Amino acid sequence: MTVIVDVPDYMRERCARLGGGVLYAVKVLARQLADEPRLGERTGRLGLYAATIDGGTFDECPPLMVSYAYGPPLLDADRIEIRDVTATGPLPDDGDDQAPAPAPDPRMEQIAARQVTEAWRRITDWLEQNAPASHAALLPAAPERDITALEQELGVRVPMELRALWLLCAGSKDIPASCFLPDNGWALMPLGTVAESYHWHMENQRETGRGRSGGDAPVWKPSWIPFCSWSVTDTSVGLFIDAETGEVGHWDDTAVRTVEDKSMTTLLEEIADNLENPQLATGYRPGLIGERLVWGPPGAADEAALWRPFTS
Known part of the structure; x- marks a missing residue:
């Protein structure tokens, strides 16, 4: 054969x-x-x-x-x-001014981890005080061994920013209160859902044949790790982080893939800023339906009738 x-x-x-x-x-x-x-x-x-x-x-x-x-x-x-x-060893010196990117600097990774930790704690402090149902929807931290096992399954190194987040919170429960990202409905994916989504995207990449020689840009790169989706069970749209560059990207159900000039740290800091200073938020604004965070105003009439914008 x-x-x-x-x-x-x-x-x-x-x-x-x-x-x-x-x-x-x-x-x-x-x-x-x-x-x-x-x-x-x-x-x-x-x-x-x-x-x-x-x-x-x-x-x-x-x-x-x-x-x-x-x-x-x-x-x-x-x-x-x-x-x-x-x-796995030193790169050759070819004399080219545009040398390959160096390996990750452990000191810079530590700084990134601290920034993610600080931004996440600002978010969870706000949720605990103002939206306890959404706070309760967050899963506890993932053990290091679970993240390592996921890396082995995917064959991709989890970047420090995402690892730092998972060491604080390993996703969301499958309940409406789990949505906390400012797109009127985004949930952190549990590690099992991350693996399922990654394998689905890679299989879709293989079946479409895109990204091969003479083809279009790849539908999904092996270095893209999904971490957030419309809900825990609906992964038709979501966010991924590029393990090579640290940039956050977006996918949707029409095969559109967009990589933004934004890091995990920047994403979480923007969420924290919008929660703490809602008057400065652009686009969706933080609000409450009962004890859960809902970014809005919501599009559904029933939710819009219950939604109240949050004012600090």
Whole structure:
């Protein structure tokens, strides 16, 4: 049986950023995988594997970790898809002024985690005082092991900002009070829903065939991790964070994907600012229906009749 190995365009671009010889090295590995699909070691979820490349074997190529999906339940039995290429050693110095982006700075990640923690506590303090039903809808913190298990299942490193949020709150309960983001209805996704949504998007990416050579931009990149949706059960629209850049993006049910120049920290700080200073809010404003937060004015007539804008 002939196995087709796909290296999507966005993976080719990443290879180019890592070094002039990286794409060639990955292509060599792809030819090996076509003959021996289980060459790599299985990682976490069934169907995900990781293989290493010795950088000394190829010019202008650092040592690499290559993650790939093979066969069911993620792909057809005769298909492999390269999902991630990560340098595990120093990048080659090619003399180009536009060098590849450095690895995350642990000090900067610590600062980002503190900023997320501060913004989230401002939000939860407001909810506890003014919208206790919405506060009660938040799930407790996720253990580190659950986040690590999710990383292994997705084959993607969770960025520090999202990890910091999940270490404070691992999503929302499936009740109306769970919506707290300023789009008249957004809920934090529990980790299980995150995994389900991610796999659905990746499968949709595979089935559409977009993002392959000669195609359009990808419908979903492996580095995009969903974290928020219309509700816990309705994931037709939502927000994701790009694990490579830290930027927050939006998806909807018409295959529109928009990446904004906004970080998780900025998103949470804007929510906290709007709650604490509702007179400065643009677009949807914070309000209450009973003891739950509802951004509005709501579009539904029954909710609009009950909704009261919050004034500090």
